[in-house]
Amino acid sequence: MRITCPYCGTRDIREFAYRGAAIDANRPAPDAGAAAWDDFVHLRDNPAGETQDLWYHEGGCSAWVMVTRNTVTHEVLECRAVKP
Amino acid sequence: MRFSALKVFTQGLSGNKGWTPHWRDPEPKAEYDIILIGGGGHGLATAYYLAKNHGMKNIAVLEKGYIGGGNVGRNTTIVRANYFLPGNSEFYSHSLKLWEGLSSDLNYNVMFSQRGLINLFHSDGQRDAFARRGNAMVNQGDDAVLLDPDGVRKHLPYLDFDNGRFPIFGGLYHPRGGTARHDAVAWGYARGADQRGVDLIQNCEVTGIDIENGAVRGVQTSRGPIRAKKVAMVAAGRSGQVAAMAGMRLPVESHVLQAFVTEGLKPCIDHVVSFGMGHFYISQSDKGGLVFGGDLDFYASYGQRGNLPMKEHVMEAAMTLMPMIGKARVVRSWGGIMDMTPDGSPVIDTTDTDGLFVNCGWCYGGFKAVPASGYAYAHLIATGQPHETATGFRLDRFRTGVGLIDEEGTGSQHNLH
Ligand SMILES: Cc1cc2nc3c(=O)[nH]c(=O)nc-3n(C[C@H](O)[C@H](O)[C@H](O)COP(=O)(O)OP(=O)(O)OC[C@H]3O[C@@H](n4cnc5c(N)ncnc54)[C@H](O)[C@@H]3O)c2cc1C
Ligand SMILES: [Zn+2]
Numbered sequence: 045m046r047i048t049c050p051y052c053g054t055r056d057i058r059e060f061a062y063r064g065a066a067i068d069a070n071r072p073a074p075d076a077g078a079a080a081w082d083d084f085v086h087l088r089d090n091p092a093g094e095t096q097d098l099w100y101h102e103g104g105c106s107a108w109v110m111v112t113r114n115t116v117t118h119e120v121l122e123c124r125a126v127k128p
Numbered sequence: 129m130r131f132s133a134l135k136v137f138t139q140g141l142s143g144n145k146g147w148t149p150h151w152r153d154p155e156p157k158a159e160y161d162i163i164l165i166g167g168g169g170h171g172l173a174t175a176y177y178l179a180k181n182h183g184m185k186n187i188a189v190l191e192k193g194y195i196g197g198g199n200v201g202r203n204t205t206i207v208r209a210n211y212f213l214p215g216n217s218e219f220y221s222h223s224l225k226l227w228e229g230l231s232s233d234l235n236y237n238v239m240f241s242q243r244g245l246i247n248l249f250h251s252d253g254q255r256d257a258f259a260r261r262g263n264a265m266v267n268q269g270d271d272a273v274l275l276d277p278d279g280v281r282k283h284l285p286y287l288d289f290d291n292g293r294f295p296i297f298g299g300l301y302h303p304r305g306g307t308a309r310h311d312a313v314a315w316g317y318a319r320g321a322d323q324r325g326v327d328l329i330q331n332c333e334v335t336g337i338d339i340e341n342g343a344v345r346g347v348q349t350s351r352g353p354i355r356a357k358k359v360a361m362v363a364a365g366r367s368g369q370v371a372a373m374a375g376m377r378l379p380v381e382s383h384v385l386q387a388f389v390t391e392g393l394k395p396c397i398d399h400v401v402s403f404g405m406g407h408f409y410i411s412q413s414d415k416g417g418l419v420f421g422g423d424l425d426f427y428a429s430y431g432q433r434g435n436l437p438m439k440e441h442v443m444e445a446a447m448t449l450m451p452m453i454g455k456a457r458v459v460r461s462w463g464g465i466m467d468m469t470p471d472g473s474p475v476i477d478t479t480d481t482d483g484l485f486v487n488c489g490w491c492y493g494g495f496k497a498v499p500a501s502g503y504a505y506a507h508l509i510a511t512g513q514p515h516e517t518a519t520g521f522r523l524d525r526f527r528t529g530v531g532l533i534d535e536e537g538t539g540s541q542h543n544l545h
Contacts, residue, residue: 045427045435058437062427064381064543082527085541086379086470090368092430115382116430 045118047111050125052104059103065089066096066110092116098126131235150315151195151322156329159355160188162509163347165334165370166363167191169200169310169495170487172317172328173502174362174509176234179324181503182510187326188356190349192333196314199364200495202432202464204387204421206400206411207496208245208305209270212261215520215533216473217268222517223500224270224304230499236316238308239414245305245400246275246283248449250294254405258300265302273301283399286452294405294448305400307411313498337373343482344374360485360509365430365465367488374484379470379526381542383424384463385492386434388442390456392416406445410453418456420446424466424492426543433463466492469526472545473533476505476514476521485509486523491545 048054065088072080089095095115101107108126113119129135129148139146162178164171167189178184191197209224211217231238249255255274262272273279277289280299289296318328329351336348337359346355363370371378393416402409410420422442425434439461446453469475469489474497476487487505490497504518514521525531526540538544 056437057427057435062543065428078527083377086526087377088368088379088381088542089372089377090381090428092366092369092382095428097428115428118429118431118435 045120047099047109047120048123049101049104049107049109050123051107052101055101055104059101060099060109061102063098063100066098068098094121150319151328154327154329156188156190156332156349156351156354157327159346160327161186161356162188162358162360163354163356164189164360164362165347166198166361166366167195167318167328167330168198168362168364169314169317169498170364170490170501170505171362172314172321173498174360174487174505175321175326176317176324177502177506178510179321179326181506184510185325188354189321189326189328190332190334190347190354191328191330192350194330195318195328196311199464199466200314200498201311202387202462203310203495204409204411204419205307205310205495206245206305206409207240207308208302208400209268210245210247210261210265210272210300210302210305211535212264213533213535215531216535217264219500219504219517219521220496221268221270222503223497226499226503227308227496228304230316234316234320236312236319238312238316240306240308241414242304242306243399243411244283245302245402246280246299247302247402247404248280248299249297250405251297255297262300271302271304273303275299275301284401286396286450288449288451291448294403307400307413309414310495317498317502334370334373337484339374339481339484342480344484358483358485358509360487360505362487362505364488364490364494365467367467367486371486371488374479374481376479376486378486378488379523380467380489381428382430383426383466383468384429384431384434385421385424385466386438386442386461386463387419387421388439388458388461389413389417389419391459393418393456403445403449406448408442408445408449410446417459418453424468425463430465431463432465434461466490468542468545470542470544471526471532471534471540472536474501474521475523476501476508476518477523478508478512479523
């Protein structure tokens with residue numbers, strides 16, 4: 045698998061650390077309650093097929109990259125920078 | 129048919145023409161009392177103990193592929209009871225006891241080989257942690273021996289003891305640990321369940337779970353709808369998809385774990401050896417192949433095959449630990465889908481839907497669990513109460529934060545186990 049960092053170009057996955065499903069954008073409010081936080085921290089769609097996850101360009105420019113890829117074929121379909 | 133030495137002998141004399149298939153190939157009935165979704169080790173063992181321990185008869189195991197085609201036939205077959213935390217300890221201890229009687233219970237040779245497992249350590253801190261773990265194992269009634277470097281050397285003379293980065297400080301020896309023939313475990317439980325009247329239905333993919341007024345009514349399958357009073361999910365790496373059919377989201381992310389085997393060699397590795405610092409472990413199969421593996425690839429995957437970086441990492445760890453392995457040739461590698469939970473421990477529980485049960489989250493350690501998981505899941509399905517060895521495997525522990533079983537102590541979060 046190779047991931048295209050928006051700043052550094054296409055790189056081997058060795059350079060990236062995997063964070064997991066791209067849920068961080070939907071972080072619940074601190075007082076959203078146990079169910080919302082359980083959902084956010086633990087529960088996953090875990091799709092067999094297209095998914096979006098977050099990768100950190102640890103061995104490069106330290107950017108966070110949102111990767112759209114296929115969990116069955118390992119195809120990387122789209123990579124874009126995560127804006128804070 | 130019962131297997132015996134006499135049977136093998138007389139069959140040998142008559143050209144082995146009298147063997148019959150180990151289980152039937154029945155058509156699905158319109159309705160069952162209990163349907164199990166998934167014919168892996170856990171599903172088959174559950175069916176077996178439902179019939180054997182609870183006298184249940186009208187049961188089907190629905191398997192989308194063939195018996196033994198999932199993780200139960202893809203793992204590296206290590207069996208051990210060296211867990212530390214309450215919740216895990218009593219469960220894996222029970223499993224090991226079931227393993228010790230399994231071949232005779234099933235009348236099927238699962239080739240359970242208690243060759244002993246040695247976990248190596250490389251620092252004072254690690255030694256303390258393993259001493260503590262060993263004490264927990266002994267307290268649980270299992271066996272553990274703390275070895276110093278000379279003690280390790282007696283068992284494993286071929287290791288690189290003075291490695292610059294990971295000198296060997298000793299090992300935690302678990303003599304009752306070992307390996308088993310994974311396919312035989314699936315086949316033995318399948319045959320045992322079939323003999324007790326369970327229908328094993330292969331090439332039958334569950335595509336929907338029917339729920340009415342909060343109670344389960346049956347399933348939709350690639351071979352038509354089947355009604356059931358109780359439905360039990362036990363689909364390992366595919367648990368997320370199956371649970372979604374019941375409108376559930378699970379605390380599970382599926383990852384790929386790889387394994388490797390070399391060409392057959394003369395006996396050289398007599399134990400199971402685990403090198404935690406290098407995420408590497410190895411044993412030798414009865415056919416002679418060195419069977420070894422490492423850590424997850426560490427990204428969500430249903431690929432059943434991994435990428436190159438982890439292959440290289442595993443080979444490097446092997447060379448670090450036992451340079452002699454460089455002469456062996458790897459002939460095969462493969463991957464399996466692991467149902468990873470945030471705390472690295474499994475779930476055996478009821479759900480919010482009446483009559484629907486969930487068994488998942490075995491991560492990369494569910495082969496050793498097969499007997500006890502089947503035993504406990506059968507108990508839960510039959511009686512509605514958790515078995516005494518599996519009271520900790522609750523689904524709600526993640527939401528409440530109470531009773532997390534984080535064996536590695538790394539935190540209850542995806543991607544840390
Ligand atoms: C490389 C590797 C090494 C491992 N090493 C070890 C080890 O040394 N020791 C250890 O204890 N554990 C080990 N494990 C883990 C262990 O193999 C698993 O935790 C365990 O086998 C999972 O349970 P199972 O046997 O029931 O799974 P599976 O055999 O995967 O069974 C699940 C079944 O469900 C079926 N299924 C899925 N969806 C559906 C559907 N919709 N309808 C019908 N059927 C469906 C699948 O086809 C599959 O057959 C290893 C795993 C891997 C991949
Ligand atoms: Zn970059």
